[in-house]
Amino acid sequence: MLVEVRPTKKLRGARALDLTACLSPIVDALCEDSLDLSRLRLVCDWVQYKNNFRDVIDVRPILSQPNQNGRAGESDEDKLEIAVDLRRCADSDLAEIVRNVLARRDDPDGLGRVYLEDWSKGTTSRIWEFNSLYWRYLGVWEKATGRLYEQALPGGESDARNIAGVHELIKEMFTVWDDLAAHNSLPDELYVIELGVGNGNQAKTWLDEFAKLDVEHGTEYYRRLHYMMCDYSEHVLALARKNVADHASHVSSFALDATTPMTALGFLRYKVFLVYISNVYDNLPTEDVAQIGGHTYRAEIRAYLPKDAATTIATDFGIEPASLVGAIDKLLSLGPELLVDALSAPFPDVARAAAFWMAVWDAVKLEERYVPMTGLDLYQIAPGVNGEMLRPMLERHGDVRMQVSNGAIASFVDTLPLLHPYGRLQCHDIFVTDPHQYRTGFLGPGKYDGSIVNWVNGPLLQHIGRRKGFDVGYAPFAHRAGTNIVTLTAQVRD
């Protein structure tokens, strides 16, 4: 049996975790079972997100064939991973939980779960429909919680609006433009793109400061500036446009999916001097891959509600238990406002529909299994990027599980062609910057308000960027202490 304890920092210091107390009842319970312990992995994380998709103990079959139904034991070669959340161990009867999940591992019905979907690869799971719902109906969520999105961020505001950071970036652009102008190579139109513009606060800050600094600089770059605000939501863009009304003649807005910016902005290929992105990548769909015992697996997931939670929600909202999944389907497809029209009895108003949404979201968990991959080249990370890009990380770092950050990579590779030879992409987000972090920390998924958060696979982005001719660097966000935010900068190399 292999035991992997990832949060090693928690094992030392005044408030050190009592690992023996956690593991002892688990190992005892495992030894009571007939399970082949030599085929067992016991992996321990510290799930730092209070709202997350994990149980204290989860069982994950490691399949030997790609087309199995997912129950361990279908083949003699199948293995099992038992995942433990050490943060919640002290409050749980671990031995009893282990006995319970092992007894029912071959009988999904026995686990009493209300499944919201069949097994799926991570990016197509229904949890991303919840994520999308959050951004589409952010106003409804904010009204229900009484708290604006930015207030939920660490520090209470987006790092994108940090004046010192904005000044530094603009001044660096002025230096590049001055040099190009000196060689008669500066284009007439100077394009800047922001992906994920939100309420437009960042755009306003940036444009206000740009205009001020341009007056000081005396080169009239503002006159040539075109700021392209891009967001998934037309509604959000309308709000953002109001926010930057003072700069209206310099601003255009585009409703687009951050993963495919070229669909709307292809006409700007090689013309953009700055693409600015803040807190977008961590919120885009991802899949996980794992290297286990020299073999590569894709983590498949299945969203469910624990039976007790499902019963409580159905009771609270006056829904027949058998109709609960149907009501969730309607919520995800129609949104909370139209749900009031579609199911008026349980949801007489939007506030009640929002309460249902929040209750379901709070209860959603993920079941996982590992499915063997049949060749990295056959795995599509994102359009035009296949799994071969994962090979260096998988080969160099032993047994490791990591996010592929598919959505972030799709966005990244579809953004790079926009950049002028002297342009740059700057992105503030939570990035893994060293593959070793995957062996020592829990990096998602977590629930962040109504959205999903995963740390972004920085080394993979760096590797892919490099293969496309870009130097990709990471630096701690320089303008606020104590933040996890990292600044990615991508620029043409050579």
Added chain:
Amino acid sequence: MPLLPTSVVGSYSVPEWLERLKTDFYLHRISPAHLNEIHDVAIKAAIKDQEQAGIDVVSDGELRRDNDIDYLLARIPGVSILNPAKSYYYDYFDAEVPEPLSSTRESSALGLVEDFVYTRSQTDRPIKFSFTGPFSLSRRIRNSAYSDRADLIRSLAHALNTEARELVAAGATRLQIDEPFLAGYPDEVGLAIDAINIVTKGIDADWALHVCYGNRYSRPSWEGHYDFLFPAVLDAEVGTLVLEFARKGYGDLSLFARYPWERRLGLGVVDVKSEEVEPTDVVAGRIRKALEVVPPERLIINPDCGLRHLPASVARAKLKAMVAGAAAVRQEITGSPASQPSTETEES
């Protein structure tokens, strides 16, 4: 050669698996002998693809070369590679010239002759053999030897002149100098042309000069217009100027009306930075546009640049479209059915 002969610029599609194997070599996972055999097989396939597409003048696809610079720089005596390890084969080496290069070398040292001989053994078609020019090579060198960088460029040109002499002695008749960095330094075009003339001096070959806006990682390194080449390029001792147009548009063709370039133009008719395959009629239209300023007997049809970054299927399709487009225009001009792909051999 038929009217409007078709050719390539040099590099051919590098399959993903070959990139992996090239990188494996630098990670010491495969031997130089195995890599050499792999290159031999890949070059055979590249030549076969070009022949099947109907290309009149083929190349070895430059498949032995990691990139446009290192293959030559690492072999020039006196150029020091500071760290010969790479984590990705396509990366550039960090090269330095610590002392002035020897000017007394009399024989080939760069290995291009062996590459040409192998290519010659694999096809009966005429072969174009390309190598990067002294100006672009110099841009990737840390110069610690010459107070005037022009002297470094001229020294590199002399080394290439020696190699070209050996290539011609081995049977090469069509040689091309690539200057992918020149467009980034338009003020230095005179120096670059002087160096090119050192490379070609005394070599009895059909010389071409290729100038583009860069194709590193399938991206342009610079943007601009070919105005900067003129009139300096009129002094270049080359018979063909090979330029990119398909990606940038054909506005710069007007330069050939404004300046007395009485030699051949290698016309880029397919964009190597896009995987979209140009329809035959689009290719034909681009050729007709060029014919407004360049007579057909002085026009060669080629892609914008090397095909290395395109998937093989796209490269094949683009070459076929190019050949078909050229054939269509050729038929319009001659009034006879389109010529079959050339069967002319290098010796014929």
